Amino acid sequence: MTQIKTEIIGVGTELLLGQIANTNAQWISEQMAENGFNVFHHAVVGDNLQRVMAQFEQSGKRSDVIIVTGGLGPTEDDMTREAFQKISNLEMVENGPSMDKIEAFFKKRNSVMTENNRRQARLFKGAEVIDNHVGMAPGMVVRHQNNIWIFLPGVPREMKAMITNTVLPYLKQHTGEHTVIKSTMLRFTGIGESRLEAELKDIIHSQSNPTVAPLAQNEGVAIRVTAKASSAKEALNLIENTKQQILSKVGAHFYGSDEQTLPEKVSGLLKDQGLFIGAAESLTGGMFMDRLISLRGASAVCRGGIVCYDVKVKENVLGVSPETIQQYGTISEQCAAEMAENICSVLDADVGISFTGAAGPETEEGNPPGTVFIGIHQVGKDTVVRKCIFQGDRNTIRERSVIKGFELVMNLLEKEY
Structure with missing residues (x-):
């Protein structure tokens, strides 16, 4: 086989009903790419004999290696x-050693x-048995009509042990595949997907x-870069x-790679510069500060926040x-500016951010709905307010406001404001 085509099949109606997330396929794909x-x-495919048969027939025609999880239990x-x-x-x-193990259990x-x-x-008959060291049902490898079929239990911890200990070594030995696939995610904000693609079209x-x-x-757009090579270093x-x-x-x-988030980026910039931030949040209702406080080490950068939803709180607090x-x-530029400036005074913060707007409906x-003013103030610098028009329902507008807020703070701290 010059290029090994692999397919992953999950068997179980519970997967189709959404009662269980198909995390097996995600994990197996990651392991396959790494190797x-x-x-x-x-x-x-659900627990229906005809539909499982139809899926197997289709998969056998288009793939070289088919990994099947689930449907090996006793019922x-x-x-x-x-x-x-x-x-x-x-x-x-009936496999004797497997039966002995089940009876002993x-x-x-x-x-x-x-x-x-x-x-x-x-x-x-003739299948290679994959021992199940953490459960009862064994797995097996079957070679049939130029395909390699691998049958594994659906229980994640059982499946993972079999993939790691037996399946991957078997596939490398019997397919001659000795390359690795590595990927990274490059994350961007303040630029739309269409514009990003246009800038990178060449x-x-x-x-x-x-x-x-x-x-x-959710926090902007990303570029996935994937390389295949004979070693991880080369990739x-x-x-x-x-x-x-x-x-x-x-x-x-x-703003970052792989799993880095905008709040993590902003937190790191604040920490590096020895700055504390405070937030005055009307329509976002504390969502901005919640994102920061959820991070480890938040006390080193967060003074706190005031949810000033009611006009009296804006005035009196x-x-x-x-x-x-x-x-x-x-809901104005002027109000957003005062909110950002005053939160610095009230909370003794170096950087203040404010959110006010109409979340709808x-x-x-x-x-x-969707009209939002975000104020940014750093002590000793001019206050800047951005007017944004966001689309979506109430919660989407609030989420997008928070993301934009992190983008603006990042730009301020990176002197690109």
Whole structure:
């Protein structure tokens, strides 16, 4: 096989109903990528014999290695083995060592084994047994019509042990695949996905190895860079070279890699500069400060926040001038500026941020839903207020306001304000 095409199938109606998240497929894909195997398809099929058979037939035609999780238990709805037997006509036999282990399991617990538990020891004749050291049902590797079929229990801890200890070494030995796949996520804010893609169109159109893919994210947009090489070091070098090409074009919007978040970036900048931040939050209701305080070490950068939703709190607690509110309203540039400045005084903070606006669904003070003013003030510097128009429902507008707030603070601290 010149390029190994791998597929992962999850068997279980509970996956389709959303009662259980299909975390097995995600984890297996990560492990396969780390070991140089390309996963081309994910599939989920319920506990229905005909549908499982149909899925197996389709997967066998398009993939070289098919990893199946689930459906190996003792009950009637565990039909992975039966479905594969019908499409392959392979003989099933009871595996003695596996049966001994199952019987010992019940004996040790002084419980009676029901007859249906014998189903778990049924394996295809000639299959390579994958021992289950943390559960009962064994897994197996079956070679059929130029495909490698790997059947594993659906219980994550059992499946993971089998993948790590047996499946990956087997695949490397029998496929000759000795490469690794590495990926990194480059995260950007203050730039839309379409513009980011336009700025990087030359890199994207000429990609081969590494590959480059723009992705929309909750906190902005990201670029996934994936490289395949004979060693992890070589793959990481390829990624680094492409990363530098990308940053040379859109580096002004870059804030971190992989799992780094905007709040983590801002917290790090505050800590490095020895600054404390305070927040005056009207429509966001404390969401901005909650994101910061959720991080470890928040006490080194956070003074606190005031949720000033009601106009009286803005006036009596935060000290916003009644004249400002009477003349311009609470949803205004002027009110946002005073909120950002006053929070620094009230909480003895070096940096203040304020949020005021109309989250909807009704128009407020003549402002349509999505109208938001975000004030930023650093002691000793001019106050800046950004007017934003966000789309979405009430909570989406609040979320986007918080994200924009972190972007503005980051820009301030990086002197790109």
